[in-house]
Amino acid sequence: MSTPEARITISANGSLKVEGDIPLYDDQGNRLETREGKPYFLCRCGASEKKPFCDGRHKIADWDPSLLG
Numbered sequence: 001m002s003t004p005e006a007r008i009t010i011s012a013n014g015s016l017k018v019e020g021d022i023p024l025y026d027d028q029g030n031r032l033e034t035r036e037g038k039p040y041f042l043c044r045c046g047a048s049e050k051k052p053f054c055d056g057r058h059k060i061a062d063w064d065p066s067l068l069g
């Protein structure tokens with residue numbers, strides 16, 4: 001089974017979808033656990049209670065995704 005292409009996709013109204021073998025580290029250099037072989041989603045709205053991961057709160061949060069690109 002081949003490794004999927006590493007990529008980050010900005011969704012129009014929500015998270016950043018991270019695919020491929022891209023490790024995630026905090027600001028102390030600690031590797032954060034992600035589901036091996038599965039995509040993970042990073043919050044870009046600031047409302048998630050599971051930061052840095054998206055928990056779906058962008059759907060009810062008061063934010064304008066057009067301001068963040």
Ligand code: FES
Pocket residue numbers: 014015016042043044045046047048053054055056057058059
């Ligand atoms: S982008 Fe989904 S909770 Fe922030």
